[in-house]
Amino acid sequence: MASPRLPLEGIRIVDLTIVWAGPSGTVFLGDLGAELVRVESLQHPDVNTRGQTRIPKAALEGGGGGQFPKRDPGDRPWERSASFQYSGRNKISMTVDLERESGKEIFLRLVQKSDVVFSNYAAGTLEKLGLTYPVLREANPKIIMVYFPGFGLSGPYKYFKGFGTNMEALAGLTALRGYTDMDVTVNGSVFQADAAAGAMGAFLTLLALHHRNRTGKGQFIEMSQAETTLHHLSQAWFQYAMNQRLLDPMGNRDGAAAPQGVYRCSGDDNWVAITIEDDKMWATFCDVIGRPELSHDPRYADIVNRYKHQDDLDPIIAAWTQDKRHYDLMHLLQGRGITASAVISHREIFDDPHLQARGFFKQVELPGVGLFPHAGPVYKMSKTPLKEPHRAPLLGEHNEYVYKTVLGYSEEEYQQFVRDQHIGDTYIDLLPKPQGVSP
Amino acid sequence: MPFALDGVKVVDLSHHIAGPYCTKLLADYGAQVIKIERPDGGDPARRMGPFLKDDPHPEKSGPFLHLNTNKKSITLNLKTELGKKILLDLVEDADILVENFHPRVMPSLGLDYPVFEARNRRIIMTSISNFGHTGPYRDYKMSEIEAYAMGGVMHATGMPEREPIKLALTVEQFFVGNVAAAASMGAFIGALTSGEGQQLDLSIMEMQVGHQDRGIANLITYQYSGQPTFRRSRELFRTIMPNGVYPTAEGYAQFSGGQLAWWPRFCRMIDRLDLIDDPHFTTPENFYNNPEVRAEVEAFFYEWLFQNTKQEAMEKAQAEGYLAGAINTMEDVFNDPHLAARNFFVKIDHPVSGTLKYPGPPFIMSETSWKPGRAPLLGEHNREVYCARLGFSSEDLVRMREQGVI
Numbered sequence: 001m002a003s004p005r006l007p008l009e010g011i012r013i014v015d016l017t018i019v020w021a022g023p024s025g026t027v028f029l030g031d032l033g034a035e036l037v038r039v040e041s042l043q044h045p046d047v048n049t050r051g052q053t054r055i056p057k058a059a060l061e062g063g064g065g066g067q068f069p070k071r072d073p074g075d076r077p078w079e080r081s082a083s084f085q086y087s088g089r090n091k092i093s094m095t096v097d098l099e100r101e102s103g104k105e106i107f108l109r110l111v112q113k114s115d116v117v118f119s120n121y122a123a124g125t126l127e128k129l130g131l132t133y134p135v136l137r138e139a140n141p142k143i144i145m146v147y148f149p150g151f152g153l154s155g156p157y158k159y160f161k162g163f164g165t166n167m168e169a170l171a172g173l174t175a176l177r178g179y180t181d182m183d184v185t186v187n188g189s190v191f192q193a194d195a196a197a198g199a200m201g202a203f204l205t206l207l208a209l210h211h212r213n214r215t216g217k218g219q220f221i222e223m224s225q226a227e228t229t230l231h232h233l234s235q236a237w238f239q240y241a242m243n244q245r246l247l248d249p250m251g252n253r254d255g256a257a258a259p260q261g262v263y264r265c266s267g268d269d270n271w272v273a274i275t276i277e278d279d280k281m282w283a284t285f286c287d288v289i290g291r292p293e294l295s296h297d298p299r300y301a302d303i304v305n306r307y308k309h310q311d312d313l314d315p316i317i318a319a320w321t322q323d324k325r326h327y328d329l330m331h332l333l334q335g336r337g338i339t340a341s342a343v344i345s346h347r348e349i350f351d352d353p354h355l356q357a358r359g360f361f362k363q364v365e366l367p368g369v370g371l372f373p374h375a376g377p378v379y380k381m382s383k384t385p386l387k388e389p390h391r392a393p394l395l396g397e398h399n400e401y402v403y404k405t406v407l408g409y410s411e412e413e414y415q416q417f418v419r420d421q422h423i424g425d426t427y428i429d430l431l432p433k434p435q436g437v438s439p
Numbered sequence: 440m441p442f443a444l445d446g447v448k449v450v451d452l453s454h455h456i457a458g459p460y461c462t463k464l465l466a467d468y469g470a471q472v473i474k475i476e477r478p479d480g481g482d483p484a485r486r487m488g489p490f491l492k493d494d495p496h497p498e499k500s501g502p503f504l505h506l507n508t509n510k511k512s513i514t515l516n517l518k519t520e521l522g523k524k525i526l527l528d529l530v531e532d533a534d535i536l537v538e539n540f541h542p543r544v545m546p547s548l549g550l551d552y553p554v555f556e557a558r559n560r561r562i563i564m565t566s567i568s569n570f571g572h573t574g575p576y577r578d579y580k581m582s583e584i585e586a587y588a589m590g591g592v593m594h595a596t597g598m599p600e601r602e603p604i605k606l607a608l609t610v611e612q613f614f615v616g617n618v619a620a621a622a623s624m625g626a627f628i629g630a631l632t633s634g635e636g637q638q639l640d641l642s643i644m645e646m647q648v649g650h651q652d653r654g655i656a657n658l659i660t661y662q663y664s665g666q667p668t669f670r671r672s673r674e675l676f677r678t679i680m681p682n683g684v685y686p687t688a689e690g691y692a693q694f695s696g697g698q699l700a701w702w703p704r705f706c707r708m709i710d711r712l713d714l715i716d717d718p719h720f721t722t723p724e725n726f727y728n729n730p731e732v733r734a735e736v737e738a739f740f741y742e743w744l745f746q747n748t749k750q751e752a753m754e755k756a757q758a759e760g761y762l763a764g765a766i767n768t769m770e771d772v773f774n775d776p777h778l779a780a781r782n783f784f785v786k787i788d789h790p791v792s793g794t795l796k797y798p799g800p801p802f803i804m805s806e807t808s809w810k811p812g813r814a815p816l817l818g819e820h821n822r823e824v825y826c827a828r829l830g831f832s833s834e835d836l837v838r839m840r841e842q843g844v845i
Contacts, residue, residue, distance in 0.1 A: 007629025020653065028618075032625040047698075056699075058723035066666030067656075082659035133805075148802070155780040160757045164652075166764025169693040172772045174684065176607035179598070184691050184766055185684045186598055188671060191652045192610055199617040199650070204802045206624035207443040207468055211807055213631070215441075223802035227783055230772065230798045231460075231505075232613035238501020239489040240769040241796045247489075247769070252584060252605055256487070260584060262593075262602040271603055273588040277580075334579045341585035343603050345594040346661045346668055349648060354576040360645055372662045375649035379622050380571070382552070383637040384629060 004384040006033025011209065012114040012406075014039060015091060019048045019163065021194040021225055022120030022148070023087030025201030029118075030090035031377040031386040037114070037402060038093045039107065040395060042424045049088075050395075051081035053427055069369045078427075079394050085366070085374070088392025094402040095395065096422045098129050103422055107131065108139040109407050115212075116144045116205055120197075120225075123149040123158045133220040142218045144208040148201060152224030162225060164191030171229040176236055180251040196232060197225040258307035262343060263318045265326040271343040272321055272329045282306065284336050289320045362389050396425040442469020443807040447627070448533040450526070451475060451510065452517075454482045456609055457567050457643070458539035459506040460616025461623065465535070466509035467800070467810055473529060473824060474510040474815065478845055481514065481817040482507070491792050497817060498791035504814045505797060508787070512815035513824045514845045517548055521844045526550065528829055531558045534630075535623050539567040542577050552638040562636040563626045567619050571642030581643060586611045590647025592654045595668040603670065614651070615643050678726055679733040680705055681740050684766060690749035691766040694756065699726055701761060708759040709743040789813045821845055 011034040017023045030036045040046060045053045055065065055073040065071040067082045074080055094110075097103040111117060117136055119126060126132060126147070133145045147153065150162015157170075168174050168190070178187045204221050212218055230237065236247045252273070254260045260275045276282050279302060286295040300306045300313065321329060326342040333340035344352065350361065350373055358380075361373035377386035403409045403417065417423045447470040451462040459474075459482070466472040476482050484506060485497035492499075516522045530536055536555060538545060545551050545566075552564050566572060569581035584605045587593040597604035622639050630636045649655055657668040678697040685692060696705070699721065706715045714720060725732045744752060749765040756763035765771065772778065773796070785799040800809035825831040825845070839845045 005629075005633065007625045007632070024650065028621055029625075032629075052698075056723045056727070058727040062728050063666070064727075066664040067660050069663045071664045071666075082663055083653065083656040085659050086655045151777060152781055155777040157757075157777040161760060161762045163695050163762055165695050166693050166753075166762055169684075169764035169766045170772075170775070172767045172769050173607050173610065174693060175691075175766050175768050177604070179601065179604060182598075183686075185686060187684050188596070189683070189695070190592070190596060190606060192606055192614065195651050196610075196614045196617055199614065199621050200801055203464060203617065203621040203624060204804070206621060206628060207807070208804065210624065210628055210631075211441075211443040213628070217806055219804055219806035221802055221804045224781065227778070227781070227799070228801045230783070231801055232610045233608060233769070234502045234505045234613070235487075235489060235608050236769045237772075237798060238505060238795070240773055242489060242491045242499075242501055242792075243493065245489075247608075249607065252602070254583070257582060260582075262584070262588070262604070264602065269594075271588075271594070273584045273593075275580075275582045275584060277582065330579075334576075337580070339580035339582055339585060341579075341581065341588045343588040343594050344591050346591050346654075346658055349591050349658060350662075354570060354574045354644070355648065357574040358571055358642070358645070360648070369663075372659065375645075375655050375658065378618060378646045378649040379639055379641040381622075381626060381637050381639055383635060384626075 006384050006387060008032040008034035011035070011116070012037065013205075014110060014114050014117040016117065016119035016121055016126070017049070018046060018121060019194070020087060020191060021164065021197040022118070022201065023049060024195065024198030025120070025205075026091070026118055027087065027089055028199065028202035029205060033387055036091040037110065037398075038088065038091045038393060039098075039110070040093055040095050041097055042095050042396070042421055042426070042428050043097050043099065045078060045427045050078035050084045053078050053430060069366070074368070079392075080369075084392050085364075089374070089389050090387055091393055092398035092401065093393035093396055094399050095424055098131065102420065104130065106407070106417070106422065108136070110402070111136050111139045111143055113406050114140070114143070115209065116146065118146045118201065118205060120148050120201070122161065123151070123153055137218065140218070142212060142216060144205065144212060144218045145220045146201060146205055146208070146223070147221070148197065148223035148225060150225050152227065153222045164194035165189045167193045167226040167229055171226050172233055172236060173229060176233065176247060176249055178249045178251070180249055192232075193225055193229040197223070197228050200228045253307070253310065255307060256303070258303055259310045259313045259317060261310075261314055261317070263314075263321040265321050265329060266323050267325065269345070270326040272326045273341050273343055274317065274333065275339040276306070277339055278303070281338055285333075285338055288333065288336055288338070289317070291316065364389050364391050366391050394425065395427075396423060399423045440806070440808045442810065443804060444468050444470035447471065447535070449473070449535045449537065450529050450533045452536065452538040452540070453567070454539065455484050456502070456506065456612040457615040457619065458537050459484065460613050461565065461567070461619035462510065462537050463506050463508055464617070464620040465623070467812070468807070469810065472510040473820070474507060474512045475515045475526070476512055476817060478514040478516050478843060481512070485817065496791070498789070504789060504792060504795070507814035508797070509810050509812035510815055511820035511824065512818055513821050514818040516844050517550065519842070519844045521839065521842075523548065523550060525825075525829065527554070527558050530555050530562055533559065533562060535563045535565060535627055537565045537567075537619070537623065542566070542568050542572045556636065560635055561630050563623060563630055564636070564638040565619055565623045565626075565641065566638060567615060567641045568643070570644050572640045576644070583609045583611055586643050586647055589644045590651050590654060591658065592647065592652045595657070595670055597670045599670045601670075611643070611647065611651070615641070615646055618646050618650070679720060679729065679736045681737070685740070685744055687744045687747055687749045687752045692749040692752045693764045693766060695762040699723075702726075704759045704761045708756050708761050709739055711739055714739075785811045787811055787813050790816065818845065
């Protein structure tokens with residue numbers, strides 16, 4: 001039986017994305033069946049997405065290089081980094097130099113054959129290349145252009161560099177997390193904003209595709225990742241908007257459920273998270289830990305008092321968890337209707353029985369490395385299973401297909417583009433220098 | 440200007456945060472969302488603080504007001520036969536049904552996907568749950584902290600000698616809502632072509648493992664080299680360049696950048712042009728893994744930090760192309776010149792909570808609009824939906840209320 005048609009089959013997306021938020025946005029659309037054409041340059045390596053083209057020996061010493069198979073970057077490290085195996089999943093790669101007129105012509109021909117141009121390049125980049133929405137629309141009146149630099153396309157921070165970390169800082173997320181007894185300088189990097197912006201980028205693209213399907217009209221969509229993140233901080237936003245007060249970081253606690261925390265378990269660096277949501281759960285929990293008298297103690301009688309006295313409760317709970325396995329505690333507590341989970345480490349995820357039972361991991365083949373499990377699409381559809389993950393593309397791996405099949409160039413034209421260094425599989429500055437040229 | 444989702448009908452059985460954020464995104468871009476609430480108190484988010492002037496009133500919850508903009512609210516008891524019949528009548532005419540009950544709830548009411556499919560072949564049923572609809576953890580409970588803990592990223596968040604620590608507030612649940620909105624739209628577009636709907640099974644755990652932060656890249660790293668991602672303090676970053684959160688003369692600021700190519704930007708930022716070409720800093724042996732040289736650079740950096748406020752430090756860094764951001768409080772956010780210039784603060788009026796500033800559109804579309812609407816009162820649209828749309832009379836409504844249906 002032929003596999004059912006995926007929702008975005010036949011949709012071609014020009015992928016001009018870097019780092020994490022943009023690439024992960026198109027990954028969502030690829031799961032739904034869209035063809036993702038990563039447009040790359042032999043002249044300007046995309047080190048932010050594929051990683052460095054040369055790895056200094058010093059960077060590999062002292063336990064570095066873990067992002068490469070067996071810590072070996074090989075001759076072509078830009079095709080092997082762990083990060084790119086996700087951000088390039090299910091994508092195809094073409095190369096073209098967008099800084100030359102001939103490259104722009106090739107690109108606009110691709111725009112004519114595509115449905116969406118999706119980019120999170122820094123603001124100003126596409127303008128400098130002369131590839132703005134009016135130019136793209138002239139090539140293809142129905143094109144949808146999605147552009148989401150870190151801080152949007154207007155305002156005083158327009159040209160600021162934006163990573164998840166500093167967008168979260170500006171949006172207020174960083175100041176709202178962390179240990180309550182330490183200052184914010186120990187808050188290491190987390191990139192929640194990038195992950196969320198990727199999902200939002202996929203959503204808005206689908207809105208625009210739906211509108212185009214109904215009306216025949218393309219459009220231009222602008223997103224600021226910092227603004228997307230602000231929607232996620234609803235409680236802090238409205239505490240200020242309504243009462244002009246700030247929320248303090250709460251560490252692992254929660255004003256609506258107490259006690260709540262992360263407690264040490266047996267073994268090396270193993271932890272369990274426990275949330276007591278109400279009085280009934282508290283009574284059960286006291287019973288489970290062999291301290292039924294605590295449920296009658298007026299200091300812990302209700303959420304208000306348990307929250308107030310959680311400093312007294314934490315050592316009692318930790319003393320109970322410390323000699324037990326984290327997974328055992330999750331099953332024990334959940335079996336009694338108490339909200340709890342192991343704090344799962346990367347070592348454990350692949351062996352998690354639940355993820356295995358749901359077939360979450362898929363085997364993906366990486367050339368020269370072999371098969372490795374790759375997290376599947378993050379949701380399941382009952383009738384049209386999403387696309388299985390396929391490894392990230394080699395640089396320029398799909399030039400033949402894109403130039404000849406999609407764009408209709410002849411073999412002679414193709415060879416000319418090779419000589420012009422639009423087409424290739426190695427960055428120009430890594431090629432051996434032509435002979436006869438004095439050093 | 441039209442809306443991208445003009446004419447799209449959504450039946451919203453969801454509650455709390457993740458499901459309502461999904462349907463808010465659909466409603467704000469023009470879908471007609473009917474939010475079905477329990478007659479006894481409605482969506483539990485109505486009891487979620489903060490509240491206007493600390494008054495725990497069901498129409499004054501900040502998160503509820505935010506999460507339910509542009510929806511119509513009806514009350515309906517799904518445990519009654521009439522309640523079920525009404526739900527099926529609404530689904531018959533709808534495009535998308537969103538729910539985030541525990542997986543056992545809908546089937547126990549006799550309301551699972553095949554029942555909806557029999558009434559409407561095109562219906563998309565978006566089911567969001569803690570661990571998905573299959574597997575050994577299916578019935579396990581989860582709140583924000585467990586969601587983060589089960590995804591693998593929390594184990595690597597925090598200080599090495601301390602317990603792993605969650606992120607702020609309920610950001611993971613918002614993230615889940617965002618993914619659910621994208622997944623719903625994907626399936627909906629498919630159904631318009633094929634004429635066939637389907638059920639989406641979204642597991643919060645899988646969204647965490649498979650997409651949160653760089654978790655998935657770190658998982659691949661682990662397979663490549665056995666290197667787990669671990670909790671680390673700022674001092675453990677590998678080069679001499681600043682990376683992390685630092686104090687300034689006033690407040691804190693975040694800096695990112697570890698690559699040699701950015702060394703000149705760093706030197707220009709701290710106004711030490713003399714260091715740019717100094718091999719003492721730029722030879723790889725000193726640039727990577729050399730604590731003494733790192734201490735020298737930190738000394739220059741701190742001297743500069745204490746001459747600048749967090750806002751000045753960010754602006755100077757960004758002017759040189761070094762990645763930085765002020766660590767803002769919500770008060771700073773409300774006074775931020777960039778957000779003000781982009782008109783991100785939108786005033787929305789509400790009959791009980793009055794006019795408040797809400798976060799504006801998460802993205803701006805050139806041909807279609809975003810709607811600055813308000814959240815509904817509990818059961819505000821009972822009459823409109825039950826009488827005008829489904830043909831019940833005013834007397835019927837009285838009887839339905841008496842019998843606890845609405």
